[in-house]
Amino acid sequence: MCFEKIKEDTFHSLVHADLCICQKCQDQFVAIFENKIINDVKVCALYDYNEFIQSNLFKLKGCGDIELAPCFLNYHLPWLMARYRGHIIVPAPSYGDRDAKRGFNQVEEIFRSSKLPLIKAIIKTEDRKQSDLSQDERNKIKEIIAWKEQADISGKKVLLVDDVMTTGSTIRACIDLIKHHHPKSLDVLVISRVANSEQR
Ligand SMILES: [Zn+2]
Structure with a gap:
């Protein structure tokens, strides 16, 4: 890094060989x-989206440095595995062509070490970058995400994950979509959240 x-x-390298x-x-x-409630669902953010996290997420998803993926959970893996045992992961959607170009999806790679099963239940039907959108357009995120028909999560404990939460509009839209498919429970974990984005 x-x-x-x-x-x-x-001592550090001894414990974490x-x-x-x-x-x-x-x-x-x-x-x-940091915990907050969105649409009655507990949303946990692991890190602040500070310069360090931002730059390393960019190296991972912008530059394709896949080796960095396990670093984001690393220390917190035991906590994660204890708290979300028995869950299946549903990643927030990204546009498939972008992943294909990069060769991997960064959210999937970050959570690979959790060994939790992962189901890509939600897809993005249009390539619109959240950061390019105005607040109004962000609210329209619902229109460009869709449920993958074969994806079955009914009766399962679902953990929705994403790398960056800005306004929370994507998370909100995904929560609504997931709730329609009868999960046993729903939790959200984001790698990082942008502070005070509501005021921006
Ligand atoms: Zn170093």
């Missing part, structure tokens, strides 16, 4: 575990 040599004689990054970099992943 920082191109420094990883010291192998620290399979760690892919140095302690200095690891220490910058400061979790906030």
Whole structure:
């Protein structure tokens, strides 16, 4: 991540033998575990969308540096596995062509280490980047996401995941869609959230 040599004689590397990054970099992943309720669903954000998270997410999804994917959960994997045991993951949708170009989907890759089953139940039917949209258009996100017909989540504990939550409009639209398909329960976990985006 920082191109420094990883010291192998620290306590840190002893405890986390399979760690892919140095302690200095690891220490910058400061979790906030911020909870809020959206449409009656508990939404947990792991990190603030600060410069560090933003730049590393860009390296992952913009530059295709797939090696960075496991770094985002890393330390928090045991917590994640305890809290969401028995859940199936539904990733927030991204436009398929973008993933195809990159060769992978960053959200799927980040959550791969959780070993939870993943079902791509929601798809995006149009390539519109959230950040390019005005607030009004963001509310129209509902029109460009759709349920994959074969996807069956009825009676299952669903964990909706995404990498960045800005206004929450995508999450809100996905929650509505998922609720229509009778999950046993629904939780949301986002890697990062943009602070005070409502006021922007
Ligand atoms: Zn480093």
